[in-house]
Amino acid sequence: MTLTVNPKVLTKKDFASDQTVRWCPGCGDYAILSTVQKVFAQLGLPREKFVVVSGIGCSSRFPYYMNTYGFHTIHGRAPAVATGIKLANPDLSVWVVTGDGDALSIGGNHLIHAARRNADIKVLLFNNAIYGLTKGQLSPTSPRGMKTKSSPYGSVERPVNPIHLTLGAGATFVARTVDVFQSHMAETLEAAYRHKGFAFVEILQNCVIFNHGMWFPYTERDRRHDHVVYLEPGKPLRFGKAQEKGLVMKDGKMETVILGEDAAEEDLVVHDPSSPALAFMLGQLRDPLPVGVFYQVEQPTYEEWMYRQMEDVKRQKGKGDLKALYHAGDTWVVE
Amino acid sequence: MEKEAPLEAPVWQRVVVRFAGDSGDGMQLTGNQFSLASVLAHRDISTLPEFPAEIRAPAGTLGGVSAFQIQVGGQDVLTPGDQPDVLVAMNPASLKVSLPELPRGALIIVNTDAFTPANLKKAGYTTNPLEDGSLRDYQVIPVPITRLNREAVKDVEGLDKKFIDRSKNFFALGLVYWLFDLKPDPTLAWIDRKFGKRNPAVAEANKRALMAGYNYGITAELFQHRYRIPSVDFPPGTYRRITGNEALAMGLVTAAQKAGKMLFYGAYPITPASDILHHLAPLRHYDVLTFQAEDEIAAMAAAVGAAFAGAFAAVGTSGPGMLLKAEALNLAVMAELPLVVIDVQRGGPSTGLPTKVEQADLLMALFGRNGESPLVVVAPSTPADAFDMAIEAFRLAVRAMTPVVLLSDGFLANSSEPWRIPDPEDIPPIPVRHPSVRNNGGRFLPYKRDPETLARPWAIPGTPGLEHRIGGLEKEPETGNVSYDPQHHQRMVKERAEKIERLAGVIPEAEVFGPEEGDLLVVGWGSTFGAIREAVRQAQDQGLSVAHMHLRYLNPMPRNVGQVLKRYKHVLVPELNMGQLAWLLQARYLVPVEKLNKVQGRPFKTVEILKAIEQMVDGR
Numbered sequence A: 001m002t003l004t005v006n007p008k009v010l011t012k013k014d015f016a017s018d019q020t021v022r023w024c025p026g027c028g029d030y031a032i033l034s035t036v037q038k039v040f041a042q043l044g045l046p047r048e049k050f051v052v053v054s055g056i057g058c059s060s061r062f063p064y065y066m067n068t069y070g071f072h073t074i075h076g077r078a079p080a081v082a083t084g085i086k087l088a089n090p091d092l093s094v095w096v097v098t099g100d101g102d103a104l105s106i107g108g109n110h111l112i113h114a115a116r117r118n119a120d121i122k123v124l125l126f127n128n129a130i131y132g133l134t135k136g137q138l139s140p141t142s143p144r145g146m147k148t149k150s151s152p153y154g155s156v157e158r159p160v161n162p163i164h165l166t167l168g169a170g171a172t173f174v175a176r177t178v179d180v181f182q183s184h185m186a187e188t189l190e191a192a193y194r195h196k197g198f199a200f201v202e203i204l205q206n207c208v209i210f211n212h213g214m215w216f217p218y219t220e221r222d223r224r225h226d227h228v229v230y231l232e233p234g235k236p237l238r239f240g241k242a243q244e245k246g247l248v249m250k251d252g253k254m255e256t257v258i259l260g261e262d263a264a265e266e267d268l269v270v271h272d273p274s275s276p277a278l279a280f281m282l283g284q285l286r287d288p289l290p291v292g293v294f295y296q297v298e299q300p301t302y303e304e305w306m307y308r309q310m311e312d313v314k315r316q317k318g319k320g321d322l323k324a325l326y327h328a329g330d331t332w333v334v335e
Numbered sequence B: 001m002e003k004e005a006p007l008e009a010p011v012w013q014r015v016v017v018r019f020a021g022d023s024g025d026g027m028q029l030t031g032n033q034f035s036l037a038s039v040l041a042h043r044d045i046s047t048l049p050e051f052p053a054e055i056r057a058p059a060g061t062l063g064g065v066s067a068f069q070i071q072v073g074g075q076d077v078l079t080p081g082d083q084p085d086v087l088v089a090m091n092p093a094s095l096k097v098s099l100p101e102l103p104r105g106a107l108i109i110v111n112t113d114a115f116t117p118a119n120l121k122k123a124g125y126t127t128n129p130l131e132d133g134s135l136r137d138y139q140v141i142p143v144p145i146t147r148l149n150r151e152a153v154k155d156v157e158g159l160d161k162k163f164i165d166r167s168k169n170f171f172a173l174g175l176v177y178w179l180f181d182l183k184p185d186p187t188l189a190w191i192d193r194k195f196g197k198r199n200p201a202v203a204e205a206n207k208r209a210l211m212a213g214y215n216y217g218i219t220a221e222l223f224q225h226r227y228r229i230p231s232v233d234f235p236p237g238t239y240r241r242i243t244g245n246e247a248l249a250m251g252l253v254t255a256a257q258k259a260g261k262m263l264f265y266g267a268y269p270i271t272p273a274s275d276i277l278h279h280l281a282p283l284r285h286y287d288v289l290t291f292q293a294e295d296e297i298a299a300m301a302a303a304v305g306a307a308f309a310g311a312f313a314a315v316g317t318s319g320p321g322m323l324l325k326a327e328a329l330n331l332a333v334m335a336e337l338p339l340v341v342i343d344v345q346r347g348g349p350s351t352g353l354p355t356k357v358e359q360a361d362l363l364m365a366l367f368g369r370n371g372e373s374p375l376v377v378v379a380p381s382t383p384a385d386a387f388d389m390a391i392e393a394f395r396l397a398v399r400a401m402t403p404v405v406l407l408s409d410g411f412l413a414n415s416s417e418p419w420r421i422p423d424p425e426d427i428p429p430i431p432v433r434h435p436s437v438r439n440n441g442g443r444f445l446p447y448k449r450d451p452e453t454l455a456r457p458w459a460i461p462g463t464p465g466l467e468h469r470i471g472g473l474e475k476e477p478e479t480g481n482v483s484y485d486p487q488h489h490q491r492m493v494k495e496r497a498e499k500i501e502r503l504a505g506v507i508p509e510a511e512v513f514g515p516e517e518g519d520l521l522v523v524g525w526g527s528t529f530g531a532i533r534e535a536v537r538q539a540q541d542q543g544l545s546v547a548h549m550h551l552r553y554l555n556p557m558p559r560n561v562g563q564v565l566k567r568y569k570h571v572l573v574p575e576l577n578m579g580q581l582a583w584l585l586q587a588r589y590l591v592p593v594e595k596l597n598k599v600q601g602r603p604f605k606t607v608e609i610l611k612a613i614e615q616m617v618d619g620r
Helices: A028-042 A059-065 A078-088 A100-106 A108-117 A162-168 A182-194 A221-227 A276-284 A302-317 A322-327 B027-040 B092-101 B117-122 B145-153 B161-179 B185-195 B200-220 B244-258 B274-280 B296-308 B319-335 B362-367 B383-400 B410-414 B486-505 B526-541 B561-565 B580-589 B606-618
Strands: A050-054 A069-072 A093-099 A121-127 A173-178 A199-204 A228-231 A245-250 A253-258 A289-296 A331-334 B014-022 B044-050 B065-073 B086-089 B107-111 B139-143 B237-243 B263-267 B288-292 B312-317 B339-345 B376-378 B403-409 B416-420 B469-471 B518-525 B546-551 B553-555 B568-575 B594-597
Touching: A028 A059, A028 A121, A028 A182, A050 A059, A050 A078, A059 A069, A059 A093, A059 B469, A078 A093, A078 A100, A078 A108, A078 A121, A078 A302, A078 B263, A078 B288, A078 B296, A093 A100, A100 A108, A100 A121, A100 A162, A108 A121, A108 A162, A108 B296, A121 A182, A162 A173, A162 A199, A162 A276, A162 A289, A173 A182, A182 A199, A182 A289, A221 A228, A253 A276, A276 A289, A322 B237, A322 B244, B014 B027, B014 B092, B014 B161, B027 B044, B027 B065, B027 B161, B027 B185, B027 B237, B044 B410, B065 B092, B086 B092, B086 B161, B092 B117, B107 B161, B145 B161, B145 B200, B161 B185, B161 B200, B185 B200, B237 B244, B237 B383, B244 B263, B244 B274, B244 B312, B244 B339, B244 B383, B244 B403, B244 B410, B263 B274, B263 B296, B274 B288, B288 B296, B296 B312, B296 B319, B296 B339, B312 B319, B319 B339, B319 B362, B319 B403, B319 B469, B339 B383, B339 B410, B362 B376, B362 B403, B362 B553, B362 B580, B376 B383, B383 B403, B383 B416, B383 B486, B403 B410, B403 B526, B410 B526, B518 B526, B518 B561, B518 B580, B518 B606, B526 B546, B526 B568, B526 B606, B546 B561, B561 B568, B561 B580, B568 B580, B568 B606, B594 B606
Parallel strands: A050 A069, A050 A093, A069 B469, A093 A121, A121 A199, A173 A199, A228 A289, B014 B086, B086 B107, B107 B139, B263 B288, B263 B312, B312 B339, B339 B403, B376 B403, B518 B546, B518 B568, B568 B594
Antiparallel strands: A173 A289, A245 A253, A331 B237, B014 B065, B044 B065, B044 B416, B237 B416, B376 B553
């Protein structure tokens, strides 16, 4: 017998595999897994259409816990594997789960080129600014001066900015969210899914063992309001407990102002995700830290170009015939 | 009105011709056209292009010499020939580079106009070899090719000055056509196709140059005789000329079509494999999806992804790229996905000799990955065989759900031979099964093996109910769930090896050419086939008890190899490496093996192998 697709509404549970989740207790990955399962269930796509691809690292165990198709690949190469999957079957919804070491260090090249090609794949980068699986070395997003097992006197490296990197590489969707901002994460993931093309989502994630509290200035409930600004298209950039602060452009730079004191609401920068310049400026900000969609623009996807070209060539030349291929060029007949 | 040459020589069964010049002189084109004219006249050929790694090495220098050697014959031609009987030397450097290859008495056609003091100096000549008597052992035919050619094309209207001298290779070609009694028509037609529309003046100049050279042969009475080569009795059929790279590209497309699949070809440009990509890229209408990746690693990784998603996936590279691909290739071993990896071997280590042949990646293909990582390795033996082996590679890959490495090399890639074009209808389909139902009651087990082949099911994303996860971590048998259990690892390692070994039951036995037992068995693999076969044949003609076994399957090996090895007193293994197959045969079959190794970036000469045979058999 063949299985028929159950048209029933899927729930979060339908996306949980039978495998025991083995991240450290309290790891930020749990919240992300839970949100991804919830969001997938709401997208209206049957389970078999999802493929979750990962590289190596704590986050990369992710596919084993998703009851979808999944591929736990090798360190840094997930965007390349995902590109192959998407090209071979554009009908699939292909998600890459990766970490800061996986995507930005060993796999940096693949991330850049996946972004530039604009294949319709979704990259979720769990950024905890540390190597967790190998037990605590500095990562490409570790801030300068950070003391780790491999930088006992403090890191002498300059960190990479994932937002700038992907913008620079030509990503058509660049966003950031945070492991503990569950509804924001859900909205952001859904926006990434709805985006036609390459979508990059940086998810700030807490490593309880090796880098606990890395993002606390942004995530602690009592401080969050003053240090995080939510990006909403068409809306002025406001933050603070009573939304009393805002961002203005002054001398080509962004500056925080107190509304009513330094500036009025109409002075504030209005978020426009179609502006690459604004996206870059927002990407520079650390306090307040912007979360949400920095940049989004619609462009034909890589697989669209590829398949359109295949169809065009078929129209021009007719469907390929092996006989014609073999006989191309000069031939001679022996009787 | 063609005048006969003054002296008709007896019929030649085989002649070796070498066109040599500066890398800008168009020698590859000239050689290719000569090959085409020869096969269209029903001669057998084997060709060896040799060019510098640099696109434009300094003009006139020894390093900038580009050459094309071809053996033309009226009987089975297996190699491009040991020694050129005829050399066309377009400048002093090409003469200097080629001279050591020439036997005494060889015919040398030289472009005397290129023997200027400056060019002589660049080639390292202190005196002009055309005048100092150093060529007295050869038949030198001095021809002022540049000047004669200028005269021939001077009236072509609209011809840019810089193109005038560029047609001189056609003059030389025309002259050689006359010398070999070949019709210039195929080249005239080719010139029209190539330049006719785009640049009529260039087309006209090239045609005039070609005919001027041809007519010069008729009128100048330069040669003592012409070369008359009989035509070959090929089996009936339609033929074309094919290089190894062309054959691989067509084989891959054919395999995919025979399975009703799209062909996904991932590649990063690398010499000498890039031509496979160039041949496949225009074939979009054959459902060929070529992916030029950001690096070698991504080309391989994307192919693994494409295979997971159900495509026929292949990649092509050379040694340095194989190293980078090892990691993702190993993932395909672990994930048990079918795909084909082509390694067009070149001289190494490291960047090595990018345009030159070597067979030194055999052990890397077999063992160059971490862990116990068995996979299938095959190697075509001639350009035409590359077509069959590309199809065979996919057949085995799908049967055992395994990556297959196909070892070609820089010689096979670019050399050419006549190919009897098959009827695609005669090529059997490649059966592919993607399950649509669960294989264990209510569960789907992605690593539940076929009892006969031990292959796991190729369930592809998009299939409802068969959602599963695979990856590079070790697994529990059947479920594929991650497992570090000692017994699970042991069993999975054994099963991955066993499924490759079982292919020995379906691949053909190795054929033996010559006596079934005797004094000496010569064993080879890959592109050395022609030189070995020719040497063995000549040894047999001398009455020596010698046989030849050529391995097209290197892992698993054909099931009769061990027995065949034991039927001869001695075993000789000629290889373009330091003894990698020899090492394998000794390790696997515990037989003493004599090695003949050459690592000069060039194929074996027949005589080199023949000498080794003679030494071993009768101590000569």
